[in-house]
Amino acid sequence: MSMSKIIRTTADVMFMFIMVFGFYIVLHGHLTPGGGFQGGAVIATAFILLIVAHHMDDFLGWFKKDSFQTCEMSGLVLFIGTALAAISLGYLFFMNFLSGKGGLFGQFVPFGINQGFMSTAGTIPIMNIAVGIEVLGGLTIIILYMTSGIQSPEEGK
Amino acid sequence: MDIILDNLPGLLIAIPLLGAFLTPLVSRAGDAARNIWVLLTVALTSLCGLLIASRVLETGTIVYTFGVQHLSEIIPPDSGGIPIRIIFTIDPLSAFMLIIASIVSFCIILYSLSSMEKLSGKDGFFTLLLLLIAGVYGMIATGDLFNFFVFLEISSLAGAALVAYRIDKGVAAEAGLKYAALSTLGGLLFLVAIGFLYVQYNSLNMAVIASRMNLTGLDIIAFVLFFTALAMKCGAVPMHFWTPDSYAMAPSAVTAFLVVSSQASLYALFRVCFTLYGGQINPLTVGWVMIILGVLSMFIGVTMAIPQKDVKRLMAYHAVSQTGYMLLGVGVGLAALSSTCMFNSVGMTALKGGLFHIMNHALYKGLLFLTAGVIMYRCGTRNLNQLGGLGHNMKWTMVFFMIGALAIAGIPPFNGFASKLLIYESTFLFNPLLAVIAMVVSILTLASFVKVFHSMFMGPKLPEYEDVKEAPAPMLIAMAILAILVILFGIFPQTVIDTLVAPAATALIDYHGYAAAVLGAQS
Amino acid sequence: MIDNLPFLVVAITILLGLYTLLFRKDLIKMIMGISLIEAGVNLFLIALGYRWESIAPIFTGAPSLAMVMPTVQALTLTSIVIGVATLALLLSMVMIIYRHYHTTDVREVTKLQG
Amino acid sequence: MIEAFTLSTGFGSWNAVFWVISFAIALIIGWLIWSRGEKTYETSAEATASFLSGNAEPEKEAVHIRAGNLYWGYTDALSGYYRFIKPLHTGNLSDYFLAYLFVTALMLIVVVILK
Numbered sequence: 001m002s003m004s005k006i007i008r009t010t011a012d013v014m015f016m017f018i019m020v021f022g023f024y025i026v027l028h029g030h031l032t033p034g035g036g037f038q039g040g041a042v043i044a045t046a047f048i049l050l051i052v053a054h055h056m057d058d059f060l061g062w063f064k065k066d067s068f069q070t071c072e073m074s075g076l077v078l079f080i081g082t083a084l085a086a087i088s089l090g091y092l093f094f095m096n097f098l099s100g101k102g103g104l105f106g107q108f109v110p111f112g113i114n115q116g117f118m119s120t121a122g123t124i125p126i127m128n129i130a131v132g133i134e135v136l137g138g139l140t141i142i143i144l145y146m147t148s149g150i151q152s153p154e155e156g157k
Numbered sequence: 158m159d160i161i162l163d164n165l166p167g168l169l170i171a172i173p174l175l176g177a178f179l180t181p182l183v184s185r186a187g188d189a190a191r192n193i194w195v196l197l198t199v200a201l202t203s204l205c206g207l208l209i210a211s212r213v214l215e216t217g218t219i220v221y222t223f224g225v226q227h228l229s230e231i232i233p234p235d236s237g238g239i240p241i242r243i244i245f246t247i248d249p250l251s252a253f254m255l256i257i258a259s260i261v262s263f264c265i266i267l268y269s270l271s272s273m274e275k276l277s278g279k280d281g282f283f284t285l286l287l288l289l290i291a292g293v294y295g296m297i298a299t300g301d302l303f304n305f306f307v308f309l310e311i312s313s314l315a316g317a318a319l320v321a322y323r324i325d326k327g328v329a330a331e332a333g334l335k336y337a338a339l340s341t342l343g344g345l346l347f348l349v350a351i352g353f354l355y356v357q358y359n360s361l362n363m364a365v366i367a368s369r370m371n372l373t374g375l376d377i378i379a380f381v382l383f384f385t386a387l388a389m390k391c392g393a394v395p396m397h398f399w400t401p402d403s404y405a406m407a408p409s410a411v412t413a414f415l416v417v418s419s420q421a422s423l424y425a426l427f428r429v430c431f432t433l434y435g436g437q438i439n440p441l442t443v444g445w446v447m448i449i450l451g452v453l454s455m456f457i458g459v460t461m462a463i464p465q466k467d468v469k470r471l472m473a474y475h476a477v478s479q480t481g482y483m484l485l486g487v488g489v490g491l492a493a494l495s496s497t498c499m500f501n502s503v504g505m506t507a508l509k510g511g512l513f514h515i516m517n518h519a520l521y522k523g524l525l526f527l528t529a530g531v532i533m534y535r536c537g538t539r540n541l542n543q544l545g546g547l548g549h550n551m552k553w554t555m556v557f558f559m560i561g562a563l564a565i566a567g568i569p570p571f572n573g574f575a576s577k578l579l580i581y582e583s584t585f586l587f588n589p590l591l592a593v594i595a596m597v598v599s600i601l602t603l604a605s606f607v608k609v610f611h612s613m614f615m616g617p618k619l620p621e622y623e624d625v626k627e628a629p630a631p632m633l634i635a636m637a638i639l640a641i642l643v644i645l646f647g648i649f650p651q652t653v654i655d656t657l658v659a660p661a662a663t664a665l666i667d668y669h670g671y672a673a674a675v676l677g678a679q680s
Numbered sequence: 681m682i683d684n685l686p687f688l689v690v691a692i693t694i695l696l697g698l699y700t701l702l703f704r705k706d707l708i709k710m711i712m713g714i715s716l717i718e719a720g721v722n723l724f725l726i727a728l729g730y731r732w733e734s735i736a737p738i739f740t741g742a743p744s745l746a747m748v749m750p751t752v753q754a755l756t757l758t759s760i761v762i763g764v765a766t767l768a769l770l771l772s773m774v775m776i777i778y779r780h781y782h783t784t785d786v787r788e789v790t791k792l793q794g
Numbered sequence: 795m796i797e798a799f800t801l802s803t804g805f806g807s808w809n810a811v812f813w814v815i816s817f818a819i820a821l822i823i824g825w826l827i828w829s830r831g832e833k834t835y836e837t838s839a840e841a842t843a844s845f846l847s848g849n850a851e852p853e854k855e856a857v858h859i860r861a862g863n864l865y866w867g868y869t870d871a872l873s874g875y876y877r878f879i880k881p882l883h884t885g886n887l888s889d890y891f892l893a894y895l896f897v898t899a900l901m902l903i904v905v906v907i908l909k
Binding site: 335389 | 806864875887902905906908
C-alpha cells in the first residue's frame, strides 16, 4: 500500500524537518509550550508519515520494531533514573537536584518576564527528553501494531 | 540505611515501575533471568509495603512529599504555606491496605511465574502486572486527589490489557473492552468531580480540601460523582456487570490481583466518605445508601452465582457478594456516626468488621482464584460440567480449595467467620433485617461452594483426567502462603484486630487527625 | 452570562458524548462518544482556570504578567495523555473483537452474559 | 493470656482456639468409637460392590453427578426469580453504561433531596 512516487519523495524530505521540529519542542519544553509528550508525538508523526507513504516492509527494513521498543524502554528508565537519582543524592523522590546549582541546566531564572534561558530548570529538561524518547517509541509501536493488524484480515477469517 | 527507610513511600512506587520498565531488557537474557528479576522486584516492593505499614502502626501517619529536600519539609517555605506538591499520606488505614496489597502481590507473582511457563508473550505480561501493582500501591498510598485519578487510570488500563491478554476466540477482548470502557467513563466523571473541588478550594490535596470544606451544592454533586465512580470500580451491584465478565476471562493470577485493585477503589470510597467529606455530609443518608448497595450486592451476587457453570464466573459473583459485606459493615459504621451513643455501641464494631472483611476477603478470594487457575492450568477447562474426580491426584489443591471455600462461607475456625461475626452482631443491633439477609447470603455462599467442590474434586476418577498431575511447586507455595494466613487470621482474630484493624478504624473516623498530619500545626 | 458560556459548551459536549455512548450501536461510535466526553472534560478543566483578560502562562517574552491559571493546564495535559492511552487500548480491543466476531455491533458482542 | 485470642465483639466473645480444641476432642471420641468397631468384616470386591438391584454398575462418567444438575430443586423453585434476574445481565456494553449512569442519577436525587 505504498503511495505514488511524489508522495514518497516529499515524505522522505519532510521526515527530517518534522524530526528537527519535534526535538525543538522537546528541548524547549520548560520555556515554550511543549515538552516531552507533545514533542514526542510530533516526532512519532514523522515516522507515521513514512509508514503511510512507503510499503510496510520497506519501513520495517529501515527501522526494526524492537529498536522502537528499546527507545521506549530507555526513555522510561531515564525518567525513573533521574527521579531515583534524587534519593541517592540524599534528597527525597523526584527532587530537582540540578536547579540553582550552576551546572547543567542549573542557572537561576529571574522572576517575571525574561527572554528564556536554555540551561535552567534543573532536571525538568532531562525529564522532557526522557518522555520525548519514550513517547516517540511508544506511539510508533502503537501505529505499527495497528497497521500490521489491518494488513492480515484474511488470517482472521 | 535510614535514607532508604525515610524514602520508603517513594521507593514503593519507584521499584515496581523500574522493574516493569526493565523487564523487556532483562528478558532478552532468557526466561530464568526475567523470572528472578520480576520476583526480586515484587519481593522488594512487598518488603517496602510491610516496612511502611509497621512504621505507620508505630509512629502514626507518615507524610512523604515528593521533590523536597528533607522529610520534615512537608510544606517547604517556597510553596507559600499550601501543600502544592504530590504528598503521600499513609495513615493506619492505608497501612492496613498496603499489607493486603503486598501479601497478595507477592503470591500472585510467585504463582504466575510457573503458570506462564509454557505460554508466549511473557515479558509483556509481567510488565503490565508490575504496572498494575504499582498502580494499586499508588492508589492506596497517595494523599492527592489528581494523583489518585492518575493511579486509578494506570491500574484500570493495565488491568484491562491483562484481562484481554489471552485472546481465546475474542471473548477475553470483549471482557477487556467492557472493563476499560467503564473504567474510562468512571475516571472521566471522577475528573469532573476533582475539577469542582479544585476550583472551590484551590488545592488537590485531600487534607487541605477536607480542612477547607464547607458543603455547597457543587460539593454534593462532586460527592455523588466520586461515590458512584468508585462504587462502580469496586463492583457494587447495579454497576457490577463488568466484574463477572472480566474476572472470568482474565488469567487467574491477574484476577486475584484485580480483586485487590477493586478493594483499593473501595478504600478510596471510604476515604472520600469519611475523610474528604468528614463532618460535612449527613452520615445517615450516605450510610443508608452504602447499606442498600451492600445488601443488593450481597443478595444478587450470591443468587446469580449458584446457577453458574463457569467456575471463575461463579467465584467472580462471590467477589461481588463479599464486597457487599464490606459495604454493609462500613455502611452501618457510617450510618451509626449520626448519633454518638449508637456509634460507640454498634458503629465501631461494624467498622472493624467491615475493614477486617476486606483483609480476609483478599486472602481467601485470592486463594480460591489461584486454585481455579490450577484446575485451568492442568485440565484446560473452567466448565464445571466437564470436571470431576480431581481430588484423587490433586490432593494439595483440594485442601487449599477446601480452606478457601470454608473461609468464604464463614465457617468457624477460618478468618471469614471472625469478620462476619463482627458484621452480624453489629448490624443486628442496628437493623435486624440486614443481619438476617447477611446470614442467608452466607448460607447460599456455602451452598454454591459445596456444589463447586463436589463437581470438581469429588466423584470417581474420570478417564480424561486419569493422569492429571498436582500443581507445580511455585503455585503450591503461593497458595500455601495464602492458606496459612487464612488459618492464622481465623485462629487469632483478636490480635489481628488489635494491631491492624482497630487503628485503621480509628484513623478512618478522625478526619481532623488526617488533616493535622499533613497541614501540621496550621490546620 | 458571557463568562459561563464555556461551561455551557462543556455541558453540550458531554451530553453529546453521552448520547453517542448510550444510543449508538456500533462499538467504534461508542469509543468516539468516550473521546467526545473526554474532550468535554478537558475543556471543562481549562475553562476553570480562565482569568479575565489574561494571557497564556508563558514567561518567555510575555507581554504582561496577568496570566491564566497554569496548574489546570497541567491536569488537562495529563488527562489528554491518559486519553491517548485509553483510546489506543479500546481501539485495538475493538480490532481484535472484529477479527474474531466479524462484527462491531454492540448487540452481537455479548458472549459474556447471564 | 486467654484474652489474647478471644475476639470480643462488644456483645459476646468468640475464641477460635477453644473451638479447635473441642473439635479435636470430638474427632478423638469419634475415632475411639470407630476403632472399637467390628474388625473382621469381609472386604473382598464383590462384597463391597454397590448393589443396584442386580444390574451392572454404569461406567465412571455416568456415575459422577455433573454441576449442571446439582441444586436442580433450588433453581427450579426460584425459577420465577431467575427468569427475572438473569436477563438483567445482558452483556450489552450500552446497558452497562446505562446502569452506571442510572445509579449516578438516582443517587444524585437521593442525596440532594434527603441532604
